[in-house]
Amino acid sequence: MLKILKKIKDKKNRRARFICSLSIKLNKKKIITSVGIVDGNISFKMIGNKGFGYDPIFIPYKSKLTFGQISKSKKMKIDHRSIAFKKLKKKLKFHKFFI
Numbered sequence: 001m002l003k004i005l006k007k008i009k010d011k012k013n014r015r016a017r018f019i020c021s022l023s024i025k026l027n028k029k030k031i032i033t034s035v036g037i038v039d040g041n042i043s044f045k046m047i048g049n050k051g052f053g054y055d056p057i058f059i060p061y062k063s064k065l066t067f068g069q070i071s072k073s074k075k076m077k078i079d080h081r082s083i084a085f086k087k088l089k090k091k092l093k094f095h096k097f098f099i
Contacts, residue, residue: 001046001057014042016058018080022088032091036083051075 008014020036040060048056048068056068060078067075076082 001054004042004054005045005057008042009044016040016042018054018058020080020084022084024088024092032088034084034087034091036080036085036087038078038080038083 018038023031023033025031038060040058043057043059043066046056047066050069050072051067056066058067
């Protein structure tokens with residue numbers, strides 16, 4: 001993370017994106033996929049000790065806190081993984097009638 005912060009320290013554009021892509025194979029021919037995306041910005045320093053990976057430097061849009069500052073329960077409602085899982089679950093409910 002420090003390498004990223006150092007590399008973009010003088011940049012005005014600090015936009016970033018978390019992406020999660022999920023796939024599940026239902027049978028020999030049918031594969032269902034979903035994608036979850038969260039857009040945000042890279043902070044100017046590491047803030048917070050919750051989460052993992054890049055959470056302390058990623059500030060999702062519509063938030064003033066990094067993922068590293070947000071509680072696990074709140075983060076799970078808005079992060080890229082939960083978005084992808086919700087989409088996949090919805091598609092599975094639809095496809096179960098065609099299997």
